[in-house]
Amino acid sequence: MENKEKCLDELLTISFDILISNGCPIIFPVKKFKTHQILINIHPTYLPHLQGKTPMNGVFYLKYSFYGATMHYIDKGIDTGDIIHQKKVKLTNDVDLGLLYHLAMKLEGSVFKKGWRKLKKANFKHIGVKQCIESTYFNRNYEMQHLSFKDNTNTLLLKIKSFGIKSQGCIAIINDTKYIIFEAESIIHKPLLKSYKKSKPGEIVLSYDEKFLIKTIDGIIKVKKYEIL
Template identity: 20%
Template sequence: MKIIFIGSVYFSKVMLEKLIDLKANVVGVITKKNSDFNSDFVDLSTISRVYNIPFLYTKNINNQETIYWIKKLKSDIIFCFGWSSLLKKDVLQICPMGVLGFHPALIPENRGRHPLIWSKILGLEKSGTTFFFMDKGADTGDILDQKEFKISFQDDAASLYEKMIVNSVDQLKFFLPKLISNSYSRIKQNKLGNTWRKRDQIDGLIDFRMTSESICNLVRGLSKPYFGAHCIYGDKEIKVWEVELSTCDLNNFEPGKVLEIINDNIKVKTSDSAILLTKHNFETIPSVGKYIK
């Protein structure tokens, strides 16, 4: 089974390396030279050069140059793991087995954008990883394999990313032989389920009128490898990378008020208690009694 691999993020790198480790017949790689969109961007050409796999840089996965390059390789299937734009009909129909895609959620629930981030911000207790055959919709094709993972309150973006990788590698080892031997099955999705929207900058704003737990989920969901949550102090946007729950019995204090400074840790009043900002980009630590928006 000849495979063309498409990807441009760290997850793509892990999966491509695993395919090579499993002796899969990867006949081509499509990737990007750079990306302003993905904070976890990886150029896969380095791996391609090491293993003498033909590769193509593209800015448009659906253009005629890319389509011609794919057709020329005469592969059986495309694996598209970690690509930020939808593949159109002309690409989806090239290979006899179609295009295998990936989504880090338990579709049909939670299709759409930023699934790891939204699952943490919303305080979900579980998510998962799904491999599916791509069609013209977004995350709507037949499911090949799906596996759940738990989300703890202490999880952040990095730990969820790692859970996603561990799940996915296990799944790849399970379903790759089935694809090769044509002994796999496809499970149609129902039309139920939701689709998450694209995040805006304001979705990363810490509003201290939120509960302390909600602020923890927001900050942890946007921590590295992503772009970070932020608050406003004066006229400056300040990144906040790590927080901890704290306590406060002063119910007559307004949210956003700085209650205490412990070394460089900033204790701030929230709607229901307090939060401790433990890793942040404040150049000047605000004084007790000041307000952070």
């Protein structure tokens, strides 16, 4: 996958009937494939919600109340092809990003099995349904992962939850030191909030047991998992 052009060139020369893509970072030039060849993708959201390369972050960042998985035909767009089979599941507050990845990938397997049975029953004729409702698209970028203490507590916590796994995280500059923050929660203890009411946003007001409290414009955040760069 380091050489996408080479990979595509090889695919275009291979004799096959069905191509199944899962997590493949390539936009397939569908018109270059043979007309009888079927191109299928498995996507870890309930399309047309959250099309794009990094949709799992968007589940939290765009405040979705559900997650899902979709088996669909590949067309010239990005995750825009006709839907073969899909499933939606309600999202609960105890699910973090790492757990969401696990749940969505497991759901992809279930959706694929059911979609494959549909295709076999139809003798692999086109059975897709068009994506007819308004779509959303999500790809994470540096700006999304950067924390500004001009934002309120809820916004900061939303960002941290949206990118809260070890390979991602949110970047914060505190006292000229760069932190990558993976997990945080809001302080609701009134005496604590009162004690540091006059502290400046972005100021670490207390450090303890490999955690720290940082003042925001409207409260205090407890940072539970982080790294210093």
